[in-house]
């Protein structure tokens with residue numbers, strides 16, 4: 001049994017993305033619980049990003065940051081792409097359907113491609 005690694009799956013999904021660096025910088029205005037890992041995340045071809053980076057806020061439910069916008073821009077040949085977004089999750093488990101406050105976490109996603117020559121589309 002040899003199932004592909006995630007890096008291989010990622011490479012198959014984005015065949016034009018052979019050289020990239022993607023950094024996720026978390027933006028956490030206001031109160032941050034102690035011990036939360038909000039260090040920047042850096043992803044490279046050997047360690048590709050998930051399509052949605054989980055929200056680091058431990059109280060967040062249903063949150064995360066969609067990477068597909070930046071990834072598809074880079075895959076189309078852009079040398080750099082940046083997105084800033086708010087987490088779509090909610091904090092806490094109290095409150096009813098609309099009672100929980102929104103997650104305060106945000107993220108700036110910055111992706112660049114190196115020498116993965118855009119403009120040479122058919123390499124297969």
Ligand SMILES: [Zn+2]
Nearest residue numbers: 055060063103
């Ligand atoms: Zn969140």
